[in-house]
Amino acid sequence: MKIYDFKNGINDNDLKEIKEIILNDGILVIPTETVYGIGANIYSDIAINKIFSAKGRPNDNPLIVHVSDLSMLDEIVSEIDLVSRKLIDNFWPGPLTIIFPKKDNISNLITANLDTVGVRMPANEIACKIIDYCHVPLAAPSANVSGKPSGTNVVDIYDELFERVDAIVDGGKTDIGIESTVVKVIDGIVHILRPGKVTKEDFIKIGLEVSEDNVNRKVTKDEKVLSPGMKYKHYAPNAETILVYSKDNHKMVKEINRLILENGSKKVVVIVSLLNKDKYNADTLIMGDDLSSVSQNIFSLLREADRMNPDLIIIEGVVSEKIGSAIMNRLIKACSHNYIELE
Numbered sequence: 001m002k003i004y005d006f007k008n009g010i011n012d013n014d015l016k017e018i019k020e021i022i023l024n025d026g027i028l029v030i031p032t033e034t035v036y037g038i039g040a041n042i043y044s045d046i047a048i049n050k051i052f053s054a055k056g057r058p059n060d061n062p063l064i065v066h067v068s069d070l071s072m073l074d075e076i077v078s079e080i081d082l083v084s085r086k087l088i089d090n091f092w093p094g095p096l097t098i099i100f101p102k103k104d105n106i107s108n109l110i111t112a113n114l115d116t117v118g119v120r121m122p123a124n125e126i127a128c129k130i131i132d133y134c135h136v137p138l139a140a141p142s143a144n145v146s147g148k149p150s151g152t153n154v155v156d157i158y159d160e161l162f163e164r165v166d167a168i169v170d171g172g173k174t175d176i177g178i179e180s181t182v183v184k185v186i187d188g189i190v191h192i193l194r195p196g197k198v199t200k201e202d203f204i205k206i207g208l209e210v211s212e213d214n215v216n217r218k219v220t221k222d223e224k225v226l227s228p229g230m231k232y233k234h235y236a237p238n239a240e241t242i243l244v245y246s247k248d249n250h251k252m253v254k255e256i257n258r259l260i261l262e263n264g265s266k267k268v269v270v271i272v273s274l275l276n277k278d279k280y281n282a283d284t285l286i287m288g289d290d291l292s293s294v295s296q297n298i299f300s301l302l303r304e305a306d307r308m309n310p311d312l313i314i315i316e317g318v319v320s321e322k323i324g325s326a327i328m329n330r331l332i333k334a335c336s337h338n339y340i341e342l343e
């Protein structure tokens with residue numbers, strides 16, 4: 001396992017080695033603007049299978065394909081409707097995955113036997129350079145063992161994946177910190193399957209009709225869903241986790257202090273905003289002081305909380321606006337719906 005340090009620039013010799021890995025059925029961790037991915041050549045079933053075993057991922061959960069230009073998109077999708085075309089024009093490269101009807105050259109392993117494929121063009125120089133240089137689209141799920149928070153920095157990822165991948169490309173801490181928005185256009189309407197940095201408001205702003213019916217729904221294991229990833233346990237720390245939110249900060253702090261008292265004999269870690277860092281009689285981890293910092297830090301903090309070996313993790317919720325709704329979507333999953341929302 002080799003680590004390529006691209007934090008201060010891309011090295012051409014390293015690129016050649018990376019290409020060798022990709023074109024010889026290897027898998028490697030690459031940075032994107034959202035979270036790190038475990039990348040593999042979409043045309044190598046051997047490599048795709050390695051991704052599923054590295055993550056311990058159920059094989060009915062499809063992978064996202066990453067392209068660096070639109071000719072690669074044409075290579076793998078059979079049709080691009082007008083609304084999807086508008087999404088591409090407005091949001092690519094960027095943190096938006098669009099589900100398209102797939103061409104037959106896309107392996108059923110990638111799409112989990114669906115007739116569609118999720119594609120995005122990342123806004124990350126290193127990712128695009130690697131895809132471009134290797135001349136093949138890369139399938140890349142988030143870099144984490146299935147069920148754990150997505151990897152957003154190489155230290156976290158190394159701990160979890162070093163024996164399971166052929167290489168790691170270090171591009172520093174990821175910008176956004178949570179995964180791309182996933183959408184599927186059905187009859188001209190943009191259905192959000194997973195919220196992210198690109199929000200409902202962004203779609204409405206460019207005149208599109210949006211449905212969020214598929215977000216934050218609690219899904220039973222055998223239910224047929226638009227996005228298979230939704231039914232799995234996700235982002236979960238090892239310790240029991242409770243999420244608390246109120247628009248009224250005072251009420252939220254009061255409720256969390258009540259929970260700390262009630263769990264007096266337990267070791268508690270609270271993940272808090274900068275504003276509330278001194279308000280709890282427990283260990284705290286600070287998420288930051290605005291939604292962008294919370295989004296950037298949250299997955300790494302969930303892991304750090306676990307490393308402190310607590311019996312209970314309490315997380316302060318955030319306002320569900322802009323990227324806040326995507327953060328809350330991940331946190332509600334992280335706490336397995338153990339969510340206290342106060343007026």
Ligand code: TXA
Binds near residue numbers: 179181
């Ligand atoms: O930001 C991201 O999207 C990151 C980076 C690495 O690009 N990738 C990522 O991949 O989050 P992953 O595999 O962890 O999540 C992919 C999600 C899953 O929930 C999956 O079910 C859904 O996208 N998905 C993929 N292909 C799909 C398809 N054809 N139809 C419906 N949902 C799909």
Ligand code: MG
Binds near residue numbers: 141142
């Ligand atoms: Mg994932």
